[in-house]
Amino acid sequence: MGFGIIMPVLPELIVELENVTLSEATWIGGLIAASYAVFQFLMGPLVGNLGDRFGRRPVFLLSLAGFSVDFLLMGFAQNILWLFIGRAVAGALGAIFGPANAVMADISSVEDRAKRFGSVGAAFGIGFMVGPALGGLLGEFGTRTPFFVAAALAAVTFVYGWFAFPETMPESSRRSFSLRRANPVGALLSLRKLPGVLGIALIYFIWVTSTNIYPVSWAYFAPIKYGWDSKMVGLSLTLVGVSMALVQVLLLGRMVKRFGERITAMIGLLAAAASMLAYAFNDSATIALMLCLFIGVQAMVMPSINAMMSKRTPTDGQGELQGFNGSLAALAALTAPLIYNTSLSYFTSDAVAVAFPGAPFILSAALAGIALASLWLLKPADATPPLNADT
Template sequence: MNTSINKHELKFGMISVFLTGLGLTIVSPVLHFLVKFYTSNPSSQATAVTLLTSIYALSVFLVAPVLGALSDRYGRRPVLIISLFGSALGYFIFGLGGALWILFIGRIIEGLTGGEISAIFAYFADITPSGARTKYFGWISAVVGVGTALGPTIGGALATFGNSVPMYAGAAITLLNAIYGYFFMSESLEKSKRSSRISARHLNPFIQLSNVFSFKSVRWLLIAGFLIWIPNGSLQAIFSQFSIDTFAWQPVLIGLTFSIIGVLDIFSQAFIMPRFLKFLPDEKIAHLGMISEMIGFIFIAVSAFTAFYPVFIIGMIFFGVGDSIFGSSFNGMLSKSVSASEQGHILGGSQSIQSLARFIGPIIGG
């Protein structure tokens, strides 16, 4: 087990998750405005936006456990770098547009390489001591939160120069991250700790998913996460359309409000989680996170009937805090449950389950 952390590895990892968060959210405020050129009415626009969200999640579902298994066998570095190059290509194609089907192709390519987050979590599991893993996973969430907070704001601002500009910015950011990793990322998984072989069964996402549920110690944890991620995916998919239809908001304001989630990630990991970890186990923290999310959904539902945006913002605050503390405690419990050679497997499987929920949720919301 690691007793110390290489500062260069930690620095690279934090930069990677920051740029991943920024690249993912920079496009969120303009999705509706890109789609409206290829649809005829608000209903079909909402359906197209949520399907674009769902197809991304479905693609991640299919590939995340595969990438996790590949990283267990061949190391984190090649899987992560190749995935980032693919994500950059997906953003670029999405920005080019020209037809609705081209948007879907770009989103699918981005999703098929979007399972790199499982390799990132496995990378951090490699370089951090087990006892401090929940804390570091919490800081990963906070750093992603910084990127998430800046992404929608920058995306909304860049949209003033054209709705495709945030997509090109996302491509550039992800490409720079891949280049940085190619030159500076060291391999974190020693050859002696890698899986001895990989078979066709490891590349079948449905078999991998069933294997993940064979870990009895985390089976119910994964089910709880699945049930939480369904409404979360629904909310994030319809956020822009809901804001436009209910409050008549424009991209900049949508981006600023969406940034609340990222800001609360930072706040939660800087002030709430350190205090919780002193007195509460991961399980109790996860329970508190779920309760906070439920309260948030109640406020958001009320705002839909009242069209009173302060109620919506209060709901987003409760949701953001709950989502942050649930996510870090969830990943901490999950990582501690398996050995070093299974980190990619279990975290990739978790990402796959999350993506399946985020495939179902947007369809329901749309």
């Protein structure tokens, strides 16, 4: 929710600090997003392995603390360097999605994991539902106000978690810490021993790169193409959050039970590619808002793919897997702004004869199509976990 609060106003803060146009701020915002991704890529496996050794609770609380520091630094920013430092801190300490999924793996059965991972996504969707709308409204009281509110919420969540969040990984399931595994390369070498995991992980990376167009580019794309202010950007992201939460709570479990994770993910990918192409060519602000509700179907993709990998990973390796996934997500988050924000900045600049802000959505749709084709071609042996995957 915290990042959702700052999303609508981050472009305005960049413009304020650097005295640049929104098109130029798009490129700077991409670099800021990349700084977060670099540190998350490096730290994801370390965080995951620390969770496998010392338990999920301390790692989860550390992540929450990292976000609070990030938002405070950005709120007090005197120049653009502060924003880079804040995002780097969040990337290093705040790789929260991996620990959250590791907790879900701890408390769920093999058959129930896609639904459990979906509940994590639903929680993030609810945060996306409330955060951007709140951020857009808070922006009326000053560009920096949303950052301080986000920092306060992260701090309150940390305090609540300190007293209320239980440890989900028993001592008997923990393993010794290995520096060899606590880095992206070490995690890759370890996970390659698990049949089918790396192939699915590549699809995961392609998909996360595709869907990252929304967190890294939407707050720049929507004002440029539709003339929206921060309140409208917040409203549109709220609609996305509503649709994602509804899909993950009401639809995901039923779809996985009936069709399995692979087909469910493919349906989500097809819907994602269609919505991205629609944004690329649609000029109507009304239709753009309606499409925000359709985007939610793609919320079935990540939990389904994650469950496919988790089912093939032993219990004491769930943290490592989620840490590796965190590094993949970070690598995707590093790649996405370089692709999307750079293309958006270029195709809306004076360097082109005819502006085409939809260019990054063409690229995003192409990646979703590649992920869809890869899942379609996935061998049944790679899509179905062995019977002893959860030991």
